[in-house]
Amino acid sequence: MLDNGFSALVFIVDTLLSLYALVVLLRVLLQLVHANFYNPLSQFVWQATRVPVRWIGTFIPRRANLDVPALVLALTICYFDIEVVLALTASMHGLPVDGAQLRPAVALAWAIFKVVELVCNLYTFTILIQALLSWLAPQQHSPATALMQTLNEPLLRPVRTYLPPLAGIDLSPLVVIIGLQVIIILLPLPGALH
DSSP states (O other), X not given: OHHHHHHHHHHHHHHHHHHHHHHHHHHHHHHHTTOOTTSHHHHHHHHHHHHHHHXXXXXXXXBTTBOHHHHXXXXXXXXXXXXXXXXXXXXXXXXXXXXXXXXXXXXXXXHHHHHHHHHHHHHHHHHHHHHHHHHHOTTOOXXXXXXXXXXXXXXXXXXXXXXXXXXXXXXXXXXXXXXXXXXXXXXXXXXXGO
């Protein structure tokens, strides 16, 4: 019963930290693709990340179109997430918590891999939703669909140049999603952190 409680706690902590890191990464990506700043979803992302990114921005400057402070925040959240999950897992198995900590360089490498995994998962999810919406409600326009199209088009467009629609069906989302999943599989993250 205690193991189930620890497992639930690990799941909750990992999920909450990963979701916030995802919002921070979405901020970075939306700026890279020049998404509509006045879109309600863009505004949500901006407001949810404004305070910590501004604070980090006092020490680390932006680089052209890349929001470096937001990227540092996402890496920091992932680093903290990895350390907390390992500590909770060690406690669950009765091991000393200090023995579960990784060397900072290893934890930082895992944090970078986790950021890559989160970005791949974000793109997989948004491309899948966009593809489904194009089949179920092709004429419907909403702030979410506009934002997904702006976000996903830089990944889908290059594939479309080599793989044009077959019989009117655009296969570029399928190709990109398969590629993203291959990247996730190749990431050297331990199973507990996938």
